[in-house]
Amino acid sequence: MSLRLFDTAARSLVDFQPLAPGHVGLYTCGPTVYNRVHIGNLRTFVWEDVMCRALRSLGLSVTQVMNLTDIDDKTIRGAVAEGLPLREFTDRHIATFFEDLKTLNVIPAAVYPRATDHVPEMVEIVKKLTERGHTYESDGTFWFRIASFPAYGKLSRIDPSSMKRGARVADDEYEKEDVRDFAVWKGAKEGEPESALWETELGKGRPGWHLECSAMSMKYLGETLDIHTGAVDNIFPHHENEIAQSEGATGKPFVRTWLHAEHLIVDGEKMAKSKGNFFTLPDVLSRGYSPRAVRYLLLSVPYRQKLNFTFDALRGAASAVERLESLDARLGERSGAADAAAASEAFVAKVAEARGAVRAGYEDDLNTAAALGALFGFVKEANTSLEAGQLGPADAAAARAFLREADGVLGVLPEGADASLEAEVEGKIAARQEARKRRDFAASDAIRDELAARGILLEDTPQGVRWRRKG
């Protein structure tokens, strides 16, 4: 395996080797659970899922950890607005988040730690930072002193001395030595709900902005992570601060490879509620698109490229998925035909070549577009051979196995249909064939229309009738 990844810190492609041979510890920044995630968020989460699947396909084992930020200004504000205890409020949003992931066929991470379940771990880090002289306290709030960490800015390449002293600092009632310092622990303030406060050795308060990721990543993956990911907006200040906190506390390198996904934009513009181009997954699905088409679109553009989301592109994605699905079905039929002959050497070689090309795509910084290009090259070859009658059952079986294997990373082909639906549809197809034999086309068309209305598409082929659910 020779996997190359674009490390944000190095600003270049690096040869990736996990710390423990064959095993990757992966920390993926998760959502702040105060609303329904939008398709831009989901682009990042789908990418991370594809990355896990691709790493596994390259022979690595992966432990993925994704945090759930359930304590911050936004979650507190939301809970107060709805008159709910913090936990009850965030529980609801965590549930819809998992729903969306499931809908998009995302394989769950090994752990989804919640910040509020790790307050003691965070307190420990603050204590360590304090022992090492990286913090100071003022009014119950503990600040990280940027001046005590010379490497600050190495990830984002932002020079601390040039940081603008933003007007927003005035909003902050806390006292700090330097406007650039950030809170690791926020002392309780007047009017904050009890459900968002903890009594700790540091006093009463709540964890600061970025501390949870340091605490939870190190708890589940050790003090040095192989890969840490997020979207580009996390680079500064979130990840920069994580480095300062983590390395300040342990004295060890925090992350070996930083990976950041570009944003999704809509019709060439940033997605924003005020522009009316803000979409959640249910918004998109309610317009009649399949989750598999959405997933395909989100993963088809390599992660470091901005993804321009349009409904035109989504329709294109649906068609592309149908092309894969259709070949899968054709191969399924062909491979079922009785024939004891072994797969032909020439075809086996073609499969091997395609497999290598797909793999090379993933090895090159998870280049999904290149991998898809290679896969579709194979799709055309398989279709052509199939059409020419040159594909034996064993060849078809080999092709189908490869297609399914490729889909192990893509995750866009449907699961097998459920048996009761299958029996029903087969029955209707038989009835339609009867009607067609009688040349009762009104009756046969009625059956076709009825199934179409239910999203089931019939294809009359020389080999018989095939059906599938519309992508």
Place this chain on the structure above:
RNA sequence: GGCGACGUACCCAAGUGGUUAAGGGAAGGCUCUGCAAAAGCCUCAUUCGUCGGUUCGAAUCCGACCGUCGCCUCCA
């Protein structure tokens, strides 16, 4: 103001010194078909934002310009 990314056909997009410039979608043609749909096949960029430069050779490297976008403040 500081830092950074991007600009390849109608749309999306791979390609980062020598290839016929991948692939997907759309469109047109053909095959199949009771009709249709679907599916499959074929066609579809002498050219890579513009202008210069380096080089035997550039979409790929350098410079300028034009355009789009992002971060610098919570943000996937």
